[in-house]
Amino acid sequence: MNAKQTLSVAALCLTMAACNTGKDGGQTMGIDLANLDTTALPGTDFYQYACGGWMKAHPLTDEYSQYGSFTVLAENNRTQMQGLIEELAKAENQPGSIAQKVGDLYNIAMDSVKLNADGVKPIQPEIEEINALTDKSQLYAFLPSLAQRGIGGYLGLYVGADEKNAGMNAVQIGQSGLSMGERDYYLAEDEATTKIREAFKAHVVKMMQLAGYDDATATRTRDIVMDVETRLAKAFRSRVELRDPQANYNKMTVDQLKEQYPTFNWDAYLGAFGLQDTKEVIVGQPASLAEAAKILDTLPLDQQKLYLQWKLVDASASCLSDALNEQNFDFYSRTMSGQKEQQPRWKRAVSTVSGVLGEAVGQMYVEKYFPAAAKERMVALVKNLQTALGERIQALEWMGDSTKAKALEKLSTFRVKIGYPDKWKDYSDLDIKTDSYWANIERASQWAYKEMLAKAGKPVDPEEWFMTPQTVNAYYNPTTNEICFPAGILQPPFFDMQADDAFNYGAIGVVIGHEMTHGFDDQGRQYDKDGNLRDWWTAEDAERFNQRAQVMVNFFDSIQVAPGVHANGRQTLGENIADYGGLQVAYQAYKNATKDQPLPTVDGLTPEQRFFLAYAGLWASNSTPEYDLYLTKVDVHSIGRWRVNGALPQIDAWYEAFGITEQDPMFLPKEERVSIW
Numbered sequence: 184m185n186a187k188q189t190l191s192v193a194a195l196c197l198t199m200a201a202c203n204t205g206k207d208g209g210q211t212m213g214i215d216l217a218n219l220d221t222t223a224l225p226g227t228d229f230y231q232y233a234c235g236g237w238m239k240a241h242p243l244t245d246e247y248s249q250y251g252s253f254t255v256l257a258e259n260n261r262t263q264m265q266g267l268i269e270e271l272a273k274a275e276n277q278p279g280s281i282a283q284k285v286g287d288l289y290n291i292a293m294d295s296v297k298l299n300a301d302g303v304k305p306i307q308p309e310i311e312e313i314n315a316l317t318d319k320s321q322l323y324a325f326l327p328s329l330a331q332r333g334i335g336g337y338l339g340l341y342v343g344a345d346e347k348n349a350g351m352n353a354v355q356i357g358q359s360g361l362s363m364g365e366r367d368y369y370l371a372e373d374e375a376t377t378k379i380r381e382a383f384k385a386h387v388v389k390m391m392q393l394a395g396y397d398d399a400t401a402t403r404t405r406d407i408v409m410d411v412e413t414r415l416a417k418a419f420r421s422r423v424e425l426r427d428p429q430a431n432y433n434k435m436t437v438d439q440l441k442e443q444y445p446t447f448n449w450d451a452y453l454g455a456f457g458l459q460d461t462k463e464v465i466v467g468q469p470a471s472l473a474e475a476a477k478i479l480d481t482l483p484l485d486q487q488k489l490y491l492q493w494k495l496v497d498a499s500a501s502c503l504s505d506a507l508n509e510q511n512f513d514f515y516s517r518t519m520s521g522q523k524e525q526q527p528r529w530k531r532a533v534s535t536v537s538g539v540l541g542e543a544v545g546q547m548y549v550e551k552y553f554p555a556a557a558k559e560r561m562v563a564l565v566k567n568l569q570t571a572l573g574e575r576i577q578a579l580e581w582m583g584d585s586t587k588a589k590a591l592e593k594l595s596t597f598r599v600k601i602g603y604p605d606k607w608k609d610y611s612d613l614d615i616k617t618d619s620y621w622a623n624i625e626r627a628s629q630w631a632y633k634e635m636l637a638k639a640g641k642p643v644d645p646e647e648w649f650m651t652p653q654t655v656n657a658y659y660n661p662t663t664n665e666i667c668f669p670a671g672i673l674q675p676p677f678f679d680m681q682a683d684d685a686f687n688y689g690a691i692g693v694v695i696g697h698e699m700t701h702g703f704d705d706q707g708r709q710y711d712k713d714g715n716l717r718d719w720w721t722a723e724d725a726e727r728f729n730q731r732a733q734v735m736v737n738f739f740d741s742i743q744v745a746p747g748v749h750a751n752g753r754q755t756l757g758e759n760i761a762d763y764g765g766l767q768v769a770y771q772a773y774k775n776a777t778k779d780q781p782l783p784t785v786d787g788l789t790p791e792q793r794f795f796l797a798y799a800g801l802w803a804s805n806s807t808p809e810y811d812l813y814l815t816k817v818d819v820h821s822i823g824r825w826r827v828n829g830a831l832p833q834i835d836a837w838y839e840a841f842g843i844t845e846q847d848p849m850f851l852p853k854e855e856r857v858s859i860w
Contacts, residue, residue, distance in 0.1 A: 212785040213679050213686025214796050218803065226847025229837075230827040233796050234803030243805040245523035248516065251804035251823060252676050257655045260548070260671050264653060265533050267547045281543045284615040285536055291620050292532035298620060299504045303394050305619040306499050309334075310394075313491050319484050323448035327455035329491065333628035334498045336360050336491060337415070337475040340456060342639045344662035345465065346432055349714030352638040353434075354453075354464045358419050358471035361412050362497055363519075365817045369409075369416035373747075375812055379519060384409060386514035387493060393507050394496045404489045411478060411490050418474035422819065423753045425468075428709055428716050433466040440464055444472060446480040457636055501531075502621040521807030537653060539627040542608040545652035545670075549603045553652070553670040557680060558602045561673060564687070564772075565599050565666075568695045571772035572764075575860055581731070586724040593702060593712040593719075598645065598665035602673065603652040657694055659701035662714040666698040676800055685782050685790035688773035689797030693765040696772070700764030700860055704757040705732055731859045735759050735833075738857070742825055744815050745808065750825060751815065758820045762830045764860040770794060770836050791840040799827045833857040 220235025243250055268289050276283035291297070303310075309332075316325065326336065339359030345351050363369070368379055384405050391401035425431060441449050453461055466472055479487070500511035509525070516522040525531070537544045576582070576590050613630040615623055638644075645663055650656060653671045660667070668691075672678070678691040701707045708728065711717045720728070739752035739759055752759070773794055782790035802823035811822055821829060831837045832851045843850055 210683040211679070211681050211686075212788070212793055213675075213682030213690070214788065214793050214800070216786060218800060219796070224847070225841040226843040226849050228828065229795075229799060229831055229841075229849060230802070230824045233799035233827065237800070237803045238805050241805060243807065246526050248520040248522035248810040249804060249806035251806075252801050253655050256672070256674060256677070259674075260653050260655060261530060261533050261537075263552055264537055264544055264548060265529060267551070268533055268536055268544070279611070281540070281610060284610065284613065285540055285543060287617060288539060288615045288623055289532050289536050291617060291623060292535050293528055294620075295505065295528065298502075298508075299506075301619060302504050303507070305503065305621040306394075306495055309495055310492055313488050313495070316484065316488055319479070319487065320448065320451075322479055322487065323451035324455040327452060329494070331456075331629050331632040332625040334491075334494050336494045337479060338472055342635050344643050344714065345434075346428060346662055346710075346714075346716040347434070349662040349710075349716075350643055352641055352643055354458055354461050354639050355467060356464060356472060357431075357467035358415070360415050360475070361419070362408065362494075363412075366416040366419040366421065367816055369413045376816075382514060382518045386510065386518075389510050390496050390500065390507065391493065393504075393510060394492075400489070404493050407486045407490050408493050411482070411486075414474055414478060415471065418468075418471045420468050420471070422817070423751070426706055426754070426757065426819075428706060431467045432716060433469055434463060435466065436463055437461060440466070443469075444476045447476040458639055461639065499621045499624075502619075502624050519809065520813050521809030535624075537651065539624070540610060540613075541651035541653075542604070542648075543610055545603060546607055548653045549670050553602055553673070554680075557670075557673050557678070560680065561601045561668060561678070561691070562599075564692060565601070565668075565695055567772045567776055568692060568699060568768055569594060569597065571775060572696065572699055572768045572860070575768060575771060579860075581727045581858075582724050583721055586720050589711070589719045590703065593664065594699070596664060596712045597699065597702070598663060600648060600665060600667040602668070602670045604646065604648045606646055657698050659698040659707065660714075661702065661707050661710040664702065664710070664712060664714050666695070666702075668695070668698075676797075683782055683790070684773055684776050685793040686797045688769050688776065689794035690801060692769035692772060693762075693798050693801075695765070696768035697761040697765030699768065700761045701757065703764070703860060704760040705729075706757050728859065731857065732756060732760065734855070735763070735857045735859075738833075739821065739825070739829055742821075742829060744811055744822060744825070748812060748815060750821060750829075755819055755821045759826075759829065760859060762821075762826055763833050763857055766798060766830060766834050766837075767860055769798075770834070789840065791836065795831065795837055795840055799831075802826045 217240070218237040219233060220231050220239070223231040223235055225232045241250060247254065268285055271282045271286040272289045272293075274282065274286065276286055316322070327340070329336065330340065337360045339357050341355055341357070342352050343355055345353035361369070363379075363383055368376060368383070371377075387405040387408050388398075388401045391404050392398065396404065420431075435443070437449060437453070441447075450459070453459055482490075496507075497511075500507045512522075512525050516525070573591055573594055576587055576594065579587065582590070610630075614626055616626075643663065645665075648667060648669075649660060650658060650667060650669050651671075652669050654669045655671045657666070657668045657672055659665070672694070673691070675682075676690060677694060679686060702710075708720070709716055709718065711719050718725070736752035736756055739750045739755055742750040744750055777790070784790070785793070788796070804823040806822075814820070814822055820826070828849065832849050833856045835853075835856070837843065838850075845852075
């Protein structure tokens with residue numbers, strides 16, 4: 184599977200920026216002193232010291248299971264998008280225009296009267312379509328039809344870069360089909376997970392009843408869903424195993440596929456996707472595919488039909504009546520992550536429009552809210568970070584010259600994307616109508632699937648973006664060797680045009696360094712400068728890297744995030760290395776940038792201290808205990824607190840900035856600190 188790395192999948196939190204003025208040409212220092220908790224000691228709990236004031240001032244409300252700097256900025260962006268979208272929603276727009284599509288989709292998502300009057304009518308034709316199946320052989324052509332409408336089950340097919348021939352797109356199959364998303368929810372026996380599993384069983388029954396099924400059928404559906412998905416879960420690879428790109432690359436011809444999975448009708452399945460001419464397929468997880476094929480072959484058709492009807496109800500619930508929507512929220516958000524109440528309908532509607540018509544909304548967003556000067560300053564920052572990472576690679580004592588040469592070559596060929604794409608998506612053949620909310624979401628899914636399937640066997644488009652401009656995030660994609668920083672994240676508290684270099688290198692500078700380091704983390708380092716999954720390291724250097732990475736694994740494995748629950752150092756290794764590397768590289772770039780004109784101390788804080796406070800502030804967050812446990816189970820990122828208290832003790836400059844000594848609880852002896860990039 185393609186391993187795009189992101190800054191945050193989970194979400195975090197902090198200060199919306201800063202008003203203390205420094206003495207550097209009128210720039211601010213970017214740090215709001217009110218966000219600090221000066222009753223805490225930096226060497227005892229730096230996270231509390233840097234973020235405690237903010238956390239106290241921003242108690243968690245019922246609308247959120249987690250609230251932080253990503254949330255603050257995302258909410259600000261959403262309010263800005265609301266203004267743009269509602270203006271179109273109120274107007275009479277030309278049929279087929281982007282304005283019509285944006286406005287009509289928003290309006291139908293907001294129309295609670297219609298949603299409740301329609302009830303389950305929008306999915307009734309599909310329920311009947313599933314009921315009309317008379318033979319299991321029909322499933323192989325039917326599953327692709329459901330998948331293209333956004334209704335998953337059993338396995339997933341997608342088209343993406345061939346990781347060993349990264350310039351070309353290939354058909355790929357991966358493990359899929361779990362309603363709860365994560366295998367451990369079906370298999371683990373701890374008390375918290377068992378409670379969630381039992382709640383899921385009750386949820387399936389309630390949802391099927393709300394969809395019009397009688398009690399006996401709803402209960403039978405629950406048993407079938409648990410049987411199918413538990414069988415799939417047992418065959419799934421864990422999130423740690425999914426981090427091994429070599430193990431998840433199993434390329435075979437269609438003839439070999441037919442030989443290895445003989446009961447599966449590959450001609451019907453691939454043909455229904457329009458992929459009948461496909462010659463090769465990359466299988467990510469063979470055991471999962473084998474189990475899916477076995478279930479399809481052996482499970483009685485009447486049970487498969489109920490399972491697929493559940494998947495339909497599950498996929499469509501948020502687009503149907505308030506009763507179904509609320510029950511869907513009750514399990515997936517209230518039970519699984521501790522969120523007490525749904526967000527207002529307008530927020531959900533804006534998010535839907537931004538997701539379905541992402542680049543159309545993004546184009547409006549950047550035209551109004553993203554100044555050219557911000558992009559220019561980012562270009563300079565990225566260049567400085569590349570220089571600093573190159574210097575650090577050159578200075579590594581543990582890496583040999585031949586590996587260094589290839590690492591520097593990879594660094595020099597990074598593709599950098601900032602703000603927004605040069606070429607916008609064309610939505611002209613996506614129909615947005617007034618029939619039903621769910622019908623529009625299905626058409627959008629079919630449109631996106633069609634766009635993806637058209638790439639099969641064709642060259643990868645290096646100009647394509649994998650995030651919309653309004654997204655508050657960033658990513659590194661190994662198969663194109665690119666780093667991307669959407670306009671949405673290039674605002675305070677990540678990037679402040681009014682703040683000095685200590686702040687911006689500590690905030691967005693670390694974000695840049697984080698994404699660059701992903702090219703050299705435990706996964707990214709396995710891809711060469713052209714994006715191919717190919718070993719370019721000497722055996723000795725690879726062994727030395729792995730030994731040093733194990734120090735990081737051991738450190739995070741020792742962290743207790745809740746009573747009896749430890750962090751997963753192997754699962755979060757790539758992100759932890761990227762945080763560590765981002766800090767090292769950004770600090771060096773900051774020192775390079777200010778060596779001729781050092782910044783002053785402001786309000787008792789040295790520029791070096793402000794650098795680390797800016798970084799810590801990015802992760803200030805309040806969250807529910809349920810959400811922390813959920814993230815620990817499913818996320819490849821560490822929880823925000825540990826992206827600070829776990830990362831900074833590895834950084835020598837942090838000790839110097841705050842005078843941390845062996846008397847402080849966070850002190851790590853030099854020989855026990857991570858030392859990679």
